Amino acid sequence: MQDPDVAPVEATLSRAAARSPAPELPTDGRRLPVEHALWICACVTMDDAPTWLVYVTADGGLGWSRMPDGEEPLDLVEAQWEAGWHCAPAQVLEWLRTGEPDGLLQGHEAAERVVVDAIAAHVRA
16 A cells, blocks of 8 residues: 555645756666755655655756666766655655755755755745
8 A cells, every 4th residue: 555645745746846847867877967866765654655856957947756666766867966865755745845854854964954955945936
């Protein structure tokens, strides 16, 4: 069974990406140049949940993708700033709604805060 917060997370990301679309991820082995890239493994749940890659390009475009099992998200982008973490889909949804990642970033470095804040700003714009 899929975690019930997966669909609202993906709907929020899709709405944000539609406002300022970024190029889709290449499928030919090349890496997409981006400013910020964030992978989120939403595995902290009793139900099934995906790994997402969310990215912002230099021109302000926002893109996201659900990663197939076994795919390394950061192998698909060439990011100036990158971060990632494991969390619950409910935590991701809360971050997307409020822009506050504090519960997600405990024990993480300041550089990761730069990435999540930049992406949150694009999602909430």
